[in-house]
Structure formats: C-alpha cells, structure tokens
Amino acid sequence: MVTQVHPPRRDELDASVRIGALVPLSRPGWVEAGRHLLAGLELGVRDVNDAGGVGGAGGAGGGGGRPLELVVRDTAADPQRAAAAVDELVRLGVAAVAGEYHSVVARAVAARADALGVPYLCSSAVLDALSEGPTDRVARLAPAQSHGWRTYADFLIGAGHRRVAVVTQPSVYWAAGTRILRERLAPRNGSVVELDAGALSPAAVCDALVEHRATALLLLVGHPEPAVPIVRSVRRDGRLSDVLIGAPAGQPEFGEWAALLGPDGAGVPFLRYLPERLGPLGARVDAALRERLSGAPSFVAFEGYDTIAVLAAALRTGAPWSRVAVEGTRGRIAFSRPPGSDVWQWAWPPVQVVDRDPTAPDRFRVLHAG
Incomplete structure (x- = not known):
C-alpha cells in the first residue's frame, strides 16, 4: 500500500x-x-x-x-x-x-x-x-551520504590529495563515510588511513600524519570535542603546514566553529547543500x-x-x-527511488564543497560543485 x-x-x-x-x-x-x-x-x-x-x-x-x-x-x-x-x-x-x-x-x-x-x-x-x-x-x-561524500572525494582528487588520513570515532555514520571515501579514492591510486581519535592525542595525530605522509586530514569526529583541539594542534605543527584539514560532515558551516577556532577554522572544506x-x-x-x-x-x-x-x-x-x-x-x-535506496529520495539536492575564506572567515568560498 x-x-x-x-x-x-x-x-x-x-x-x-x-x-x-x-x-x-x-x-x-x-x-x-x-x-x-x-x-x-x-x-x-x-x-x-x-x-x-x-x-x-x-x-x-x-x-x-x-x-x-x-x-x-x-x-x-x-x-x-x-x-x-x-x-x-x-x-x-x-x-x-x-x-x-x-x-x-x-x-x-x-x-x-x-x-x-x-x-x-x-x-x-x-x-x-x-x-x-x-x-x-x-x-x-x-x-544520501554516498552521493555527497563521493562529491567530496572527487574534490580531494581534483586538488591532488591521494594520501588521505581520517581521524575518526566509532559510529555507523563515520564508518560509512570512511568506506565511501576509500572506494572512491582507490581506483584513482588514492588511499585512506584511519586514525583512532579515542586512542590518539591531538599531538599523536600530528605524528601519525607525518609518519603516513598524508596530505589531507579529514575530521570524522564530534564537534567541538575532539575536533577543535585536533585542528589547533595541526595548525600549530610546522611539519604539517601543507596538510589540508577537511570536515565533510559540515562542522565549519556553523558560527560556533568560527567562534572557537577563529582564523584556524578557515580553509577547512566541508559539504553544503545549497x-x-x-x-x-x-x-x-x-x-x-x-x-x-x-x-x-x-x-x-x-x-x-x-x-x-x-x-x-x-x-x-x-x-x-x-x-x-x-x-x-x-x-x-x-x-x-535511486538505485539502492529503500526510501523516497529527492535526487538530488545541490551539493557544494565550501570553506571559510582565510582572508575573511565570515565569507564562504565554493571550491567544487557536484
């Protein structure tokens, strides 16, 4: 019925x-x-x-x-x-x-x-x-997450990032995101390494990024903890000045992110559906x-x-x-009903990869559109 x-x-x-x-x-x-x-x-x-x-x-x-x-x-x-x-x-x-x-x-x-x-x-x-x-x-x-996060993976590939690290917490949502990224990056000679936010301090996350020679770190963790301390630690580590920090789930969209991180919170690409x-x-x-x-x-x-x-x-x-x-x-x-969907779905809303402009953190820049 x-x-x-x-x-x-x-x-x-x-x-x-x-x-x-x-x-x-x-x-x-x-x-x-x-x-x-x-x-x-x-x-x-x-x-x-x-x-x-x-x-x-x-x-x-x-x-x-x-x-x-x-x-x-x-x-x-x-x-x-x-x-x-x-x-x-x-x-x-x-x-x-x-x-x-x-x-x-x-x-x-x-x-x-x-x-x-x-x-x-x-x-x-x-x-x-x-x-x-x-x-x-x-x-x-x-x-659906697979649609948006594939767009995010395409952005990473287009920006030259093929050695990607994700710092993550136990969650069906974060696990699904990691899988989507890995599946999208692998055919393009990309790799994803997982870092356990529960086992690693922010400083240890920085050491792991150096060890794995990652060019991008994605925050698949809660906000403000532990996302904010990790961002601060990476921004202050001179070894990681060229590492992109990303947050596909959209944490930088909200004012609390900018208020807590200030300039450190700019230049962090996220997914936005506008x-x-x-x-x-x-x-x-x-x-x-x-x-x-x-x-x-x-x-x-x-x-x-x-x-x-x-x-x-x-x-x-x-x-x-x-x-x-x-x-x-x-x-x-x-x-x-898109293939694989068990629910009725708007297929698809507009998808953008956006960040806060480092020169004006209250302004958003569209980096990629899917």
Whole structure:
C-alpha cells in the first residue's frame, strides 16, 4: 500500500494539522544545527499559515484551510529518546513526523514511524541506510551520504590529495563515510588511513600524519570535542603546514566553529547543500531566516523550510511521495527511488564543497560543485 499524507476531512477544518518535529536541542546533540533546523521549520509553518493553511477550499493559498501546528520534541541525539517521541507524537494525532539532523537518530525515527504507520520526512540526515528495508512511509530531502561524500572525494582528487588520513570515532555514520571515501579514492591510486581519535592525542595525530605522509586530514569526529583541539594542534605543527584539514560532515558551516577556532577554522572544506545562487523564494527565505537567527542561515535551515513546503503540498493533495512536487528554496523538489535506496529520495539536492575564506572567515568560498 502506498502511504499518503492525508489532507484533512471537511469535519476537521476548524482544527490545526499537527506536524511532529524532531530536532536536537540539547547536548550531546548538535544544538546549533538543531536551532537552525527548527528556525526553518517554524518559518515554513508561518508562511503556510499566512497563505491560508492546508485543506479546504482555500488550502492552496486562498484562506479557509486548516493551520499547521508544529509539535516540537528534543531528541538530544538519542535514538531511544527519539523513538519514544514518535510514539508520543502519534498519540497526539500528528499527520506526519519530520526533521532530525543526526543520522543514527533519524534511522530510529524512520523505523518507529514505519512501524506505527505515520509518514516521516527526514530533513537533514544523510546515512544511506535510513530504513531497515523498503518502505513507502519514509522520504528524505538531504542527499544520501554516498552521493555527497563521493562529491567530496572527487574534490580531494581534483586538488591532488591521494594520501588521505581520517581521524575518526566509532559510529555507523563515520564508518560509512570512511568506506565511501576509500572506494572512491582507490581506483584513482588514492588511499585512506584511519586514525583512532579515542586512542590518539591531538599531538599523536600530528605524528601519525607525518609518519603516513598524508596530505589531507579529514575530521570524522564530534564537534567541538575532539575536533577543535585536533585542528589547533595541526595548525600549530610546522611539519604539517601543507596538510589540508577537511570536515565533510559540515562542522565549519556553523558560527560556533568560527567562534572557537577563529582564523584556524578557515580553509577547512566541508559539504553544503545549497545552489550556487538562490532563486527568488530562496532569497526571501534567506532574509527571513537571517532575522530569525540573528545571523547567516546554514543549509540546515533551508532544509527545515523545504520540509514544511513538501508536507504542505502533500497535505493539500493527499498525493503519495512519488507524486509530490514543489518549488523549494534550493530548486524543484520531487521524489524517486535511486538505485539502492529503500526510501523516497529527492535526487538530488545541490551539493557544494565550501570553506571559510582565510582572508575573511565570515565569507564562504565554493571550491567544487557536484
């Protein structure tokens, strides 16, 4: 059976349509990412409601529809807490569940939502294996990790880096990233050496880079610890002045990175899911998000806004994911089943490799586009 996000019945038009929003808003979750994701979700809800809500004769924008209501739950990057939140949200009668940034948490949300029969639109998690098997209930806006990280590997190859080190922590997400990089680099005479962040001090990481003659070090670790101390140590080691530091998971996108590292945090390439130029909708949303966040929005905030745009379109039409199409902040959004995907996927959002300009760390440079 094809799962649909059902529009409201006529006898329900006087009540709000509840959307369950799952975001990391406390440690050990990535709080700044959660704050950006929530800002995008909230702005999307405001815009949908200002345009008339969903359902009813005026649901497409002429008034008379039901307003959206966001029911927010903090996951704190805890899969069990997130799964319990899905149970609670379903009891509250949400029409769909949305959000999440951490991949291991999104997997737990997808499994629980699928089991309970509620649609889940994943905003920002990228792990390929988002579900335990094929499902029509789960869709995703963010690109699969294999797609984005292959683009990052292509950037490394184009920049001449074939001896790559990754400093990593135990995680299905980091392990998948290491595998993708190795598979992409190997046919081009590249190699990946793994350094255990739990066993090596930042100084020992520097010694290992020298020993392995690595030209690039990728941070596959948590932020701010141990990423920040490792960056500082590498930057201060005269033997490693030519070593590129990279962070494909996107840590340098956020203001906390720049605040903690200053000039040391510039010149660290990361993946960002934005187009080269925003269209009219994207530019308007960018301005509104800047006001809401008191600063530049990350791509995660745009993912939040696009999540609500997609859900509103689905609620208005009752269409399955395969027939949902909407203009988002970063382009036209439609869903398909790419080879190997068990969920409905936007294939693909724009992918960039970006860093903070060393001459102006508040400005981003696009180094590569996939």
